[in-house]
Amino acid sequence: MSPAPRRILHVIPWYAAGGGVQRYVREIVAHQQSEGLEVTLLTTSSHADAEDPAHVRRIPAPLFLLRTPFAPAFRASIERAEADLIHVHGPNPLVDWSVLGIERPYVYSLYNPFPSSPRMAAPLIGFGKRLSRWAMERARGIAVLDPGLLQEPWVRAGIPVWHIPPGVDATVFRPLGLERRREVLFVGHIRPEKGLHLLIDALRELPHDLTLRVAGSVKYARSYANAQFARARRLLGDRFVWQADPTDEELARAFNEAGCVAVPSLGLETWNLVMLEAAACGAPV
Incomplete structure (x- = not known):
């Protein structure tokens, strides 16, 4: 039996304060760190980002294509990372391509179906879907937050699929007894x-x-x-x-x-x- 992974690399296309997915990933990272795991989060850079904690590593994204950061350095950064397990947060065609052929095991979190796009971009979207499907077919398992995603044809790859619904930190988000405004x-x-x-x-x-x-x-x-x-x-x-x-x-x-x-x-x-x-x-x- 292989030893449990101690070094985790999270790969997420973009990461900033305020976003639902980003806050969800932040909670995953915090829990893993509390368990004594060594965690690194690989994402793209932006001038809008505040100062990052030490575990966040950013790479340049020269342009955005269909609201997606295009960062060619993803693959090389993943290959160089010292990680026992990779956690891919998708779908994102460039990230998905970057883990194809990687020898280390990875799991895949699917948050949304592939976004709609203008008709002229349909061929590009179609290719992106194939990359995501190939990446998921090679993952050790797929996690989805919404049960509707279990019906997506590209998660039916004969590998474990887990439905993990999101939660709320009830110690922070709770009634405070404040007067409501107009x-x-x-x-x-x-x-x-x-x-x-x-x-x-x-x-x-x-x-x-x-x-x-x-x-x-x-x-x-x-x-x-x-x-x-x-x-x-x-x-x-x-x-x-x-x-x-x-x-x-x-x-x-x-x-x-x-x-x-x-x-x-x-x-x-x-x-x-x-x-x-x-x-x-x-x-x-």
Whole structure:
């Protein structure tokens, strides 16, 4: 029997404060470290990132393609890493290609189906799906957070598949007994598929004593975020509040003070940590 792995390498396309997947991975890493394991997290760099803890290692991503960081150094970095087990967080075609042919064992966490794309990008998306399928077929096991992903044809590869639902830290996200404000709260990464532009339009039609608070981070859709912030300030004035990169404690307070939490997502949400945390704080969603 092989010895239990002591050195874990997590590979995730991008990693920043505020995102549901990123916060989920952070909790996995914290638990593994508490068990005495040596953990490294390999991801891409961004000028928007705050100072990282020592276990996070970033590599350059020269460009983004279909909202995905393109970092050619992934494969070489994985090959050089001193790890007994690799944990791939996907789908991401470049990361998936990078682990193909790697001799060390790896497991694969699948968070979402492959994203939709413009028709002109269909051939590229099709190739990316094949890379992800090949990577999953060679994994020691696949973990999914949403049971709907068990129906995806590319996880039926005859290897173990685990459904591991996300959880909430109830010591942080809980009712605090604060007075709720006339405030609509949006939490998440600022990108088009999260629907912030629709929420801004909706606030125009609601009573003018309502405030829109947006708490989250800007990673790759910076032009979209800047445009929506400018629209919100023009249309809502001082009824718009931007809270950048909140901590968990700051998020818990925002959930407790909000009159309601809005989740205007335009795409498929296979799981949504914001709704779970809001509910844990007693906030209407």
